[in-house]
């Protein structure tokens with residue numbers, strides 16, 4: 245298997261990169277779209293970025309919003325016709341709580357569009373699991389608790405919630421599909437001393453990869469660093485141990501647990517990734533990215549409530565330049581490093597390109 249988390253994937257879409265600047269009179273389809281089909285969730289995680297008050301993400305989210313079935317099928321038709329390469333379903337809420345997800349992934353399975361989902365894994369069973377297993381590209385299950393008791397304390401779930409998710413994942417792997425199944429362990433102060441045992445159990449049931457990531461408690465990198473300070477060294481050591489003992493070709497360990505930058509300030513004035521990886525919310529708004537989803541003041545690109553996605557996307561390129569990262573994005577940004585690479589490529593002096 246090649247590199248899954250490389251920042252260089254976009255360079256396989258060179259025509260798209262060259263179309264990005266405002267000065268180019270062309271709009272190409274996004275490569276990847278995140279769709280938030282519903283804002284309803286069957287878990288209640290204390291740190292959920294969409295439900296805590298101190299994070300800008302999700303501040304305008306309405307829990308009861310979900311994309312109507314017919315509108316979702318229209319969006320899928322548009323995405324297929326536009327040549328979008330992939331869709332990831334994510335929250336707002338839990339994508340597997342969306343009542344029409346089975347119809348949607350069945351339809352996607354008949355197109356060239358690749359699909360994936362973030363999920364809590366609690367509803368990963370039945371026909372939906374089968375369609376994902378055989379036609380999806382990847383699933384990533386978020387976890388925090390290491391047994392039934394701790395899992396329900398994190399998520400407010402019923403007694404056997406941890407056991408059920410572990411069984412769902414084990415059964416999913418037994419379907420022998422091509423879909424890659426990963427787990428993201430969200431690390432906070434309570435589970436820091438349990439990530440080794442959790443990773444060991446995940447490897448034992450045949451999970452393909454584990455990503456270890458910090459629980460973000462604030463828009464401020466400094467405050468998140470302070471929160472993680474008492475456990476930081478311990479978690480770093482556990483990750484080295486997990487990688488050394490379990491990491492191999494069948495079980496990838498992806499270390500995403502690191503210090504957040506002291507500030508999240510950006511120095512660039514436009515965001516390439518808005519046109520590369522866009523977000524459609526359950527409120528039928530299109531947002532600049534997943535870090536600004538449900539932030540209408542700073543992240544809204546427009547609405548597709550009364551128009552088709554394809555018509556919205558290909559009209560008026562100015563909408564992609566509403567967000568000025570140097571002013572609006574002084575917070576965590578999943579695309580920051582990728583934006584910088586694309587901007588460096590685009591800003592290379594044309595007269596000097598030949599002097600490689």
Ligand code: SF4
Nearest residue numbers: 515533569573577579
């Ligand atoms: S710079 Fe980052 S946070 Fe800002 S709009 Fe772009 S992807 Fe979103």
